[in-house]
Amino acid sequence: MxxxxxxxxxxDFKQKVGQFSCTxxxxxxxxxxxxxxxxLLVIWESDKQRVKGENSxxxxxxxxxxIPLHQKGIxxxxxxxxxxxxKxxxxxxxxxxxxxxxxxxxxxxxxxxxxxxxxNCVSFATTSLFTEKNKSSFTESIKGKAYPTCATIGAEPFIIEDFIVSTSSAFMISVTVEGxxxxxxxxxxxxxxNGLTxxxxxxHVATCSHSGLVKIYDYESKxxxxxKSFGLNNPIQSCVYDKTGQYIAVGFMSGYLRVLDSLTLNEMTSEPFTYGKGPITHIDFSYCNNYCAYADSAFTTTLLLRSNTHECENSWCYVARVRAHNRRITDLLxxxxxxxxxxxxxxxxxDRTLAEYDLYNARKHSLPVIARYQVEQLAKPLCLSMPPLSCYxxxxxxxxxxxxxxxxxxxSTLMCRKTVSSFPQGIExxxxxxxxxQKTNSCYFMVCLSKERLGLIMLPLDGDPLKYTNIIAHxxxxxxxGQAQGLAIDRNGLYAFTAGxxxxxxxxWTLNPTVLEKTVNIAGCMKRRFYDFLSRDFLExxxxxxxxSMIRTQGICCMDERKTSFTIPITEIPFVMRAIGFYPTEAEVENMINEIKYSRFCDTGEYTTEIDLDTFIQLYCNHRPFQGILYKDVESAFNILTNANVGNKDKCAELSNSHETIIQEKPTITMEELFLTLQNSGEAIGEAEMSEYMAILWGILPEGDRQEILEEIDPKKIEKELESRMSTPINAETFVSDILQMYVYGEDNLSAGHSKELLSKKIQQTDTSLLDELVSNGKYAANSTQTE
Known part of the structure; x- marks a missing residue:
C-alpha cells in the first residue's frame, strides 16, 4: 500500500480553500x-511529473x-x-x-x-432499479410515474434510488424520489x-434536552x-412526572414552566408559568398531587396549586414565589x-442551608419560610433524598x-444523626x-449518581465499604x-436510567441488588474492615x-485503685479525635456525640453515654476528611481573611463560596486581626480560650488540657507575652510552619508560584523516613495526609 x-x-489558486471534509x-x-x-470542490488528477510512465x-x-458547488461548507x-x-x-x-x-x-x-x-450522511436503497435484470423493462416501468426532471436543457426524468438523509441535528429524513x-x-x-423521569x-421514561424536545419511550418495548418539540429557541432543562402520572411538568432554560398531559403532551394551562428568572433546575410534586414546586437558577422557589374546580380553564394556578437562598439551589423535595x-x-x-416553607399558610403572592437550617460549614450540600419506606x-x-x-x-428535629463516607473516597x-x-430482597438500597459513576448502596448506612458498589456510567x-445530569428509577425498582x-x-441499567446483599452477608465482621483503613502504627x-482518655476521666493524679473498662464517655470523643490529628469543628463534634448518644434511643428509649474502641474507629473513619489537610486550603483561608480585614466583604463571600482557590501574592494579616476574626466569625472563640490556645502554640504554656497542667501559671506573664506578639504579621506559610508546627509535603499540595526550594525545605524538617523516600522517588500521593 x-x-x-x-x-x-x-x-495556489489565489482563493481560500478551507478545511477538507470528505473525499x-x-x-x-x-x-x-x-x-x-x-x-468548494477540489479536483485531484494524476501528477504527470511524478508518474513518469507509470499507469494511471x-x-x-x-x-x-x-469548483464552487455550495454557498455553505460541504x-x-x-x-x-x-x-x-x-453515475x-x-x-x-x-x-x-x-x-x-x-x-x-x-x-x-x-x-x-x-x-x-x-x-452527515446520505444512504441509498439497496434494491437497485438499475440492475441488468431490470434494464430491458426499465423504460416501461417508469412510464406514468412522477419523477422530477433534471435541471438540464433536455429536462430528462431524474431517477435515482430512494434515500435517507441523517443530520447533525439528530434528524433522519426519508426521501421518496417519485413524488x-x-x-x-x-x-x-x-x-x-438534562431532564429524565x-x-x-x-x-414510560421521559427525556428532555436543550434542543427543545420532550420524548417519551416505552422502556420495555424500546x-x-x-x-413534542418546542423549537430550538426553547431549550428544556428539567422534567418530572406527578405522583399519579397524569401530568408531566417541563422546566425551560428561559424560566418558563409548562404542565403537560403525560400521554398526549398537550398543555394543561392556557399559558406557561413565567415566574422563573433563570433555568428551571428542580421540580417536584407533593404526595397528594395538590402542590407543585420548582426552583430556578436565580435562587428562587415557586409554588403552584392544583385547581379542584372543573370550571377553571387551568388545571394549575400560581400561588407565590420566594427567594430563601443566596446561592444556587441544589435540590428541592x-x-x-x-x-x-x-x-x-x-x-x-x-449557601449550606436547608429551607423549609409553610405550605398551609401560603396564599396569593406569599409563601412563608418556616426556618433555614445550616447543614454544612465548609462542604457544599449537593442533593436531598428520602430513604425507602420502613427502612428506619x-x-x-x-x-x-x-x-x-x-x-x-x-x-422532626433536623438533627444530624449519622455521617458516613462515600466510596470510592472523593466521589461526590x-x-x-x-x-x-423487591420481594426477593430482605434489605433496602439507594441508587446514587455522581458526575461519572452510577452507584448502589445497601442500607442502613454505617460506612461499610462493602455496602457500596458502582460502575462508570458516563x-x-x-x-x-463525564457530566451526568439525570437519574431515574422505574416503578418496580428493576431499572435505573442515567442522562449524560x-x-x-x-x-x-438493570439493577440486581441481591448480589450486593449476598456479598455483604458472606463477608462477615464489619468492624474488621474499618481496622483495615488504618496503618498498624496509627492504630497503636x-x-x-x-x-x-480512660485515665483522664478517672483523674490523672488519682492514687486509688482504677476501674478497668473498655469504653470512654462520649464527652471524650473530641479530645481523642484532636489528639490523633483530626480537628473537627464544634458543630462536627456535636454531630459525632449525637450520633453515638441517639444510636440506640429508638430501640431502648435510653441514651448511649459510652463508646468503645471499635465504635470509635468506625466514627473516625466516617467523619475524617478523605484527603487530610491541604496547604492550599490554608492559603485560600488567608485570602478570605485578608479580604475580610480590608473591608472587601463581597470579595470575601465570593471566595468562601467558590470551589476555586484564588492565589494572591502571599497575603498577610497581623495576629491581632486574626484574633478579632476568630472571636467574631464562624464558631466564635472566647478571648480567654483564644489566649490559652495561642500561649500553648507559642510555647508559653505547656501542652495539655487544664487538668493536665500541674505547674503554676502566671496570668500577667502570659498576657505580656501575647501582647508583644500581636503586631506580628503572618501569612499562610508562617502560620503552618511556625505556629501550628506542621510541615507540608506533596508537590501537588503547593499552589502555583511556590518554588521547589520551599517544598524541599519543609520536607527536610520532617523526620519521617517515608516522606524522604517519596521525595527521592519523586512520587507524591494526591489523596494522602498532607500534614504531619
Missing amino acids: VAYAPSLKDD QYIPDKSIAITGTSTG ETPYKRATKL TFLTTTACHPYG CIVTGDSSGQVKFFDCNFMLLFWYQDLKFGPV GLKKIILREHDSDV THPVLN LVVTM FWTLTESKRSRLFTLSE KEEFFFISNSASKIKLYNT YTKVLPLIS PSNGRGV GPDTCVHM EMKDYFYY
Whole structure:
C-alpha cells in the first residue's frame, strides 16, 4: 500500500480553500474529489511529473481545479447510480441541502427544503432499479410515474434510488424520489440531555434536552410513545412526572414552566408559568398531587396549586414565589409525613442551608419560610433524598455533600444523626434516589449518581465499604464528557436510567441488588474492615490515646485503685479525635456525640453515654476528611481573611463560596486581626480560650488540657507575652510552619508560584523516613495526609 498526501494552499489558486471534509473517487476515472468547508470542490488528477510512465492508478495527485458547488461548507460526498447519466455525484452541505451532479460537475437536481441541520450522511436503497435484470423493462416501468426532471436543457426524468438523509441535528429524513415525498422517520436529542423521569404507573421514561424536545419511550418495548418539540429557541432543562402520572411538568432554560398531559403532551394551562428568572433546575410534586414546586437558577422557589374546580380553564394556578437562598439551589423535595400524609417542602442550597416553607399558610403572592437550617460549614450540600419506606424506625432524609459524605438528618428535629463516607473516597453524589424494595430482597438500597459513576448502596448506612458498589456510567478523560445530569428509577425498582448531559446519551441499567446483599452477608465482621483503613502504627497510637482518655476521666493524679473498662464517655470523643490529628469543628463534634448518644434511643428509649474502641474507629473513619489537610486550603483561608480585614466583604463571600482557590501574592494579616476574626466569625472563640490556645502554640504554656497542667501559671506573664506578639504579621506559610508546627509535603499540595526550594525545605524538617523516600522517588500521593 502506497499513500501520498498532496499539499494545497490558499496561494495556489489565489482563493481560500478551507478545511477538507470528505473525499471520493469518480467511478471509472483516476480523478479524486474533495469537499471543503468553504463549499468548494477540489479536483485531484494524476501528477504527470511524478508518474513518469507509470499507469494511471497512482497515489500521486495534484490539485488542478477548484469548483464552487455550495454557498455553505460541504459536509458529505459520495456517488450513486442515476438515470440517464449512469453515475452522479451526491453532496450535502451545512445548511441541509443535498445536490446531485453528473461526472462533469454539471448540476442535475437538488433538495433545498431539507433544512434539518448539517448533512452527515446520505444512504441509498439497496434494491437497485438499475440492475441488468431490470434494464430491458426499465423504460416501461417508469412510464406514468412522477419523477422530477433534471435541471438540464433536455429536462430528462431524474431517477435515482430512494434515500435517507441523517443530520447533525439528530434528524433522519426519508426521501421518496417519485413524488418528492419527505418524511421524518427519527428525531433524537442533539444537545445536552438534562431532564429524565419515569412514569409511576406505566413503563414510560421521559427525556428532555436543550434542543427543545420532550420524548417519551416505552422502556420495555424500546419504542417511542410520543414526542413534542418546542423549537430550538426553547431549550428544556428539567422534567418530572406527578405522583399519579397524569401530568408531566417541563422546566425551560428561559424560566418558563409548562404542565403537560403525560400521554398526549398537550398543555394543561392556557399559558406557561413565567415566574422563573433563570433555568428551571428542580421540580417536584407533593404526595397528594395538590402542590407543585420548582426552583430556578436565580435562587428562587415557586409554588403552584392544583385547581379542584372543573370550571377553571387551568388545571394549575400560581400561588407565590420566594427567594430563601443566596446561592444556587441544589435540590428541592416534598417530604410527606407517614401518619398524617401532610407534605413539607424543603430546598437545599450551596449557601449550606436547608429551607423549609409553610405550605398551609401560603396564599396569593406569599409563601412563608418556616426556618433555614445550616447543614454544612465548609462542604457544599449537593442533593436531598428520602430513604425507602420502613427502612428506619424514625423518619430521616439524606444529604450528600462535596466532602464525599452522606449525612442522615431527623425530619422532626433536623438533627444530624449519622455521617458516613462515600466510596470510592472523593466521589461526590449529586443524585440519590431510594430503590423500591423487591420481594426477593430482605434489605433496602439507594441508587446514587455522581458526575461519572452510577452507584448502589445497601442500607442502613454505617460506612461499610462493602455496602457500596458502582460502575462508570458516563466516562471522562477523553472517553467522554463525564457530566451526568439525570437519574431515574422505574416503578418496580428493576431499572435505573442515567442522562449524560453534554454527551446526549441516556443509559438504561438493570439493577440486581441481591448480589450486593449476598456479598455483604458472606463477608462477615464489619468492624474488621474499618481496622483495615488504618496503618498498624496509627492504630497503636489511637489505642494509646483511647486508653489515656480512660485515665483522664478517672483523674490523672488519682492514687486509688482504677476501674478497668473498655469504653470512654462520649464527652471524650473530641479530645481523642484532636489528639490523633483530626480537628473537627464544634458543630462536627456535636454531630459525632449525637450520633453515638441517639444510636440506640429508638430501640431502648435510653441514651448511649459510652463508646468503645471499635465504635470509635468506625466514627473516625466516617467523619475524617478523605484527603487530610491541604496547604492550599490554608492559603485560600488567608485570602478570605485578608479580604475580610480590608473591608472587601463581597470579595470575601465570593471566595468562601467558590470551589476555586484564588492565589494572591502571599497575603498577610497581623495576629491581632486574626484574633478579632476568630472571636467574631464562624464558631466564635472566647478571648480567654483564644489566649490559652495561642500561649500553648507559642510555647508559653505547656501542652495539655487544664487538668493536665500541674505547674503554676502566671496570668500577667502570659498576657505580656501575647501582647508583644500581636503586631506580628503572618501569612499562610508562617502560620503552618511556625505556629501550628506542621510541615507540608506533596508537590501537588503547593499552589502555583511556590518554588521547589520551599517544598524541599519543609520536607527536610520532617523526620519521617517515608516522606524522604517519596521525595527521592519523586512520587507524591494526591489523596494522602498532607500534614504531619
